[in-house]
Amino acid sequence: MTERERGTGGRLGRALGGLRRSLVEGFKLQPVLVPLYAILLSFVVGGILIAIVGANPFKAYYWLVQGMLGGWERVASSIARSVPYIGSALALAFAFRAGLFNIGAEGQLLVGGIVAAWAGTWSWMLEVPGVVAIPVILIAGAAGGALWGFIPGLLRATTGAHEVISTIMLNWIGLFMVRWLVNSRDPIILRDAAASVPRTRPITPTGILPEIYDSQPTLHWGLFVMLAVCVLVAYVLKRTNFGFETITVGLNPHAAHYAGMSVNKIIILSMTLSGAFAGLAAAGEVSGMGATQPYQPGHFITMGFDGIAIALLARGNPIGIIPASLLWGALLVGAPLMQQQAGVSIDIVRIIQSMVLLFVAADAIVRFIFRVRSDEGGAFQMSEEVTL
């Protein structure tokens, strides 16, 4: 693209273009240009909305950032809030890589969480040390999530039932099942009879993940678990045969079949693993917040759908999920302060988030506005095999 084609602006335009180029090249920003611009654009749209309702968008955003990063406790809260999102986004990203659309992170979180909470109250768990109790809880959660991912995977591979429909259905089945388990008074199943609100009994004290920073919510070692899982998934996808097969199935199932890979096996396995990541995230929450907050289904609502946006923002890259989740969690943590100080509803954050998702998905819009070439910073592409 020549300067002339770049069009308007003369000297200033050239200067800005040069600045942009040196920024992009200096910081190696090419791969993340579209997500960055998408975020920028979303904040602009959000700002316009804020202005429409009569508030000052700059003031609102100032307090939003204050809420996100103003002080160590705020930073810790932001990080803590983003931890479960890493898992739910990973659940989507991993299945994306196999060409599957796992909308079911919501249900996988719920089921994984309840299994973890249940495991935390097993009587023998009271007597074992943390090195046993914590892994048991985490594995139980992962297993619960895995089950909820296995079902749609199996249905897809055997009957061809589209995973989008079956995971949406399983989300709600999971929600009602978990609600019943937690709400039921007669008989009491997993409900804490002593509590006034429906929730499970607190897990064994040894099963609680150690705290890193006493923030609200608590920043706990679940962070490192999720980071480790991200790195592990990145490694598996990049370096192992299983990862290679998964990505091949996602990009071209016909070629995978031709090359001797078992497409059905990969579909079932990747859905199961996806579910396990979501379940693990939920188990981390249950275990990490065990001291103050036993399992309540409401805690996980919309986490799954946010995961879709985060996974897309990260372009399906397991490492990219970490900053994307941080942004997500931080926005949610920062919003109340913005509401308090600038009088702008916290829901503006939701709007900004949906805009981010929109602009990342419809990257042609961003490319058009910011003149990003199609060979740099492409949005994550999933397989075109969308058939019910």
Place this chain on the structure above:
Amino acid sequence: MIARLWFQTDPAVEVAGADQNFYLYLLVAAVVVGVAVINRRIAAARHRDPATWYWLGVIFPVVSLILLLALPALAVDEGHLRRISRRQMVGIAFGLIGIVLVFVLAPNLITETRSFAFEKPVAGAQLQVGFNPSVLVLVIGIVYWIVAGLSFLPDRHDRVSMVAQIIAAMLAVPLIVGIGLALSANSVNTNVMNLFDESLVLATPIALGAMTGLWSERVGIINIGIEGMMLAGAGVGFTTYAVLGQSRSVGWLWFSILIAVLSGAALAMLLAFISIRYNVNQIVGGVVINILAIGLTGFLRSQVIVTSGYSKGVATAEIAIPGLSKIPIVGETFFTGRPIHFLMYVVVFLTWLVMFRTAWGLRVRSAGENPHAAETLGIDVVKLRYQSVLVGGLIAGLAGAWFSMESQSGFEDNMTNAAGFIALAAMIFGKWTPWGAFGGAMLFGFARALGTRLQFLDVEIGGFGIPSEFFQAVPFIVTLVVVAGALGRAIPPAAEGQPYTPAK
């Protein structure tokens, strides 16, 4: 060998043999029933242990009936195993349910009289029908057996067995309500008409949402954003009412409903725009719609509705349809209600009429099945996709208005509460047809109404209350089963989800 004995599989006499088989089934079934029932009576009369005899009476018929029903599957036909058809599978399921009803449930239910009421207690006496729950269950169980037998009629009587199965499915309603009443701890009477009324009312947004899905999926755009479109309709509509309708006049209410309809359409246009113009994955598009609607309506509620001070208003008024509402028994229930509810029937009817009986509807369906074929006939598929998704959005907006301006007046965050997803489920349940989807919506509405009713009746089975969550989950479980192809393959429009690029 047994198979060969029972079922004459000689090809020459097969057709005649199949008819004989049917009478054979009935005969054997009758014998089985007789044995089991008499067993139990005799045991009780002779003061033997009724439990042992009872279980004998259960096990014997169960085994024989399973054998009976499974035998055609074993019958070998020209060297190939004859497969049980789907119809026969359903028949077998009814047969097994029948066995449970007759041998397990009927003997254990109370024999005191319970009753169904059929009128709203307006004034004077209600029409009440008393019944013995045990007998009801017994009768329905036997009917299920007959249906099971009818399911094995030869193929040319397909229609008979289909009608029989539909009747059997409908009998589930009195069955469940009857059992519920029998097990109820605190009531001997329930108003059936009220139950239907509640089902229909609860089905309103689901049916409307299903029509939304239909309009967009039939033209080839997957729509998981129904929930978001509804929520936007509910939120924006009520915001309009809170801001403008401060005079609280009915005109402003209907203006707000119009705005609700339009805001549903606006989100539909967004979905259409990004998925048609920018080829955004349609599922991602739907998720965008859902998240955007949650944010937008929440924002409006806290920034506009709350600050306006009018968080409650008036809902649409009850109306009685002249003439029809005066029909005894059913008139009061079915023809008195609120306008959006009645509009729902009109929308369903018009959806069917326009989609299946007009030229435009034919084009819509063709664009969702094979857009390139439509293109070779000079049809503008892109325009058609925009139009059809837009129509769907209008309907979703109306469904949204039902939430915030008909079922109650006021807006709460996320008040559509999964109705959009249930609508999606109803549409799939109805195999992408308007009446099927309407039936699905009715079923799911009924499940919800029944859930509350059973809760109200305090039904317990063996000390366990049936959780209301179970009834809420029913639509989703049913849909999962349907998607998995267990109740006949649900085939979506062939071109659904595929981006379309015109030839140049």
Place this chain on the structure above:
Amino acid sequence: MGALIVYLAFWVVAAYLIGWLVGRAAKGRGHDADRWFWLGFFLGPIALIALLAAKPGSGAPGADLEVTDTSYPDFDPAVTPILEVRGITKTFPGVIANENVDLVLNKGEIHCLLGENGAGKSTLVNVIFGLYHPDAGSIYLRGRQLEFKGVRHAISQGIGMVHQHFQLIPVLTVAENVILGNELTTGPLVDIGEARRRIREIGEKYGLEVDPDAKVGDLSVGEQQRVELVKALFRRAEILILDEPTAVLTPGEVDEFFAVVRSLVDQGKSIIFITHKLREVLAVADHITVLRGGKVAGSADPATATQQTLANLMVGRDVVFRVEKGEARPGRAVLSVHDMCVEDERGVQTVSDLSFEVRAGEIFGIAGVQGNGQRELVEAVTGMRRKVAGSVEILGEDATRFKPRQITELGTAHIPEDRTKHGLVGPYTVADNLVINRYHKAPYSRRGVRNQAAIHDEAAVLVEEYDIRTPSVDVPVHTLSGGNQQKVIVARELSGDIGVLIVSQPTRGLDVGSIEFIHQQIIGIRDRGAGVLLVSAELDEILSLSDRIGVLYRGKLVGIFDAASTTREQLGYLMATGSTPDTEEVAS
């Protein structure tokens, strides 16, 4: 009848609604609601009908269908051709599909458009039908220049087309498929009864009986084709374009079809008939135009032309590739197929009772017109498709139930028909694509972990050895040219210890250099002692490479020949007809 009931029901409901609204309004103003209700009930619909009727253009059945010869008073078929194509050029990215093509169609004649696959026939007729916009050239219809305004315009001008791949909607009925886009209506509703009547009428007139209420998906291919013809005739087509209409028909159906075509011509229709089957051309054509490589290669008069002269025009003698190859030294059988039956996705048996053997050190070519079961044959032999019956033995092992990987590990290589669909993963690097069939084995992976260095080294060696032109082994393979993409596949499949090579359409769409290279590689692997099964629609390729040739026709091998003792005419005839020609014809 059903439509009438629905229609009446619609009005009853509408009347009721109007009455109700009027009654309500009246009640609000203190009038007698019931009286106003009935007033609205009866008068409302009348007003509504008046409104609808007042709208111009609605209600007239098939308003835009009135196309007859009488609308062109200045058109004299004796002087002016009904359709004249002048200098049409159409390019797609990277391909010139049509270059300066001329064509003249007279009224009441059958004009055959002959050419090999990819000669540009379909592109040309799609331009005429308005689906494609040409880059240059013009079309004259009845002496007047035809505007390129799209399909609707072409249809309205009396041009109808039966596409090679039927453009039907399987879930709709015949009547719905026929009227789609030109619906007959009464009021707002489709008049399916009238459509039925018209379809029966057309059926009787042209011998195209088809049940208007049958679902198209339930019809046989032959019946579907009749529906396509009815579709065109329903739109009063005067010029019918038939794109490879006989490719999908059985011999009996072909004869029936020709009878229909002749009756159409007798009724004054003009027909452009596209085919690559010589027998058919001579049987029906009044005029023949031969396309080759997107250009008009010549025209012929069916009275004087023979199959030989047409084949020469169609293929072009001078493009035959001469490949240097030595004498084959065939050994034991390495691939034997016994009575194999295979079904396609729709459950149609496309390969039936196929038996053949490929011996070590020979190339066994399978010739045949595309779509005669080649794809299913190859997929079944390579384990990608289930076999319905029969067995496959590879290198002495029974491989009937083997999965693709097991077959690969026996020492089989497979160069697939569709490069981009099966052979490559486009976004993957050249290096990854070069090992995609053996990524799981040492040294490319150890204990499930990929060894990038080994993959890289192997890729570098292969790129060098097979002369793959790529900036590096780390670029996505889809950025390479078609020839180099194919070289990636060849390099991957031929490196290693190969006992059997299965090749399908190895040179489709490639440039001359790549074709030669790949041919040399195939002969090379034969000379190293492998058995090669070569499937190709290019007869030249089969002839120049194979040692023995089998002809596949409707899923069966209709003949196996020694390459040395057969002629291309003999094979071509067998490919097109499935039977051996009379001895005199071959002798010439």
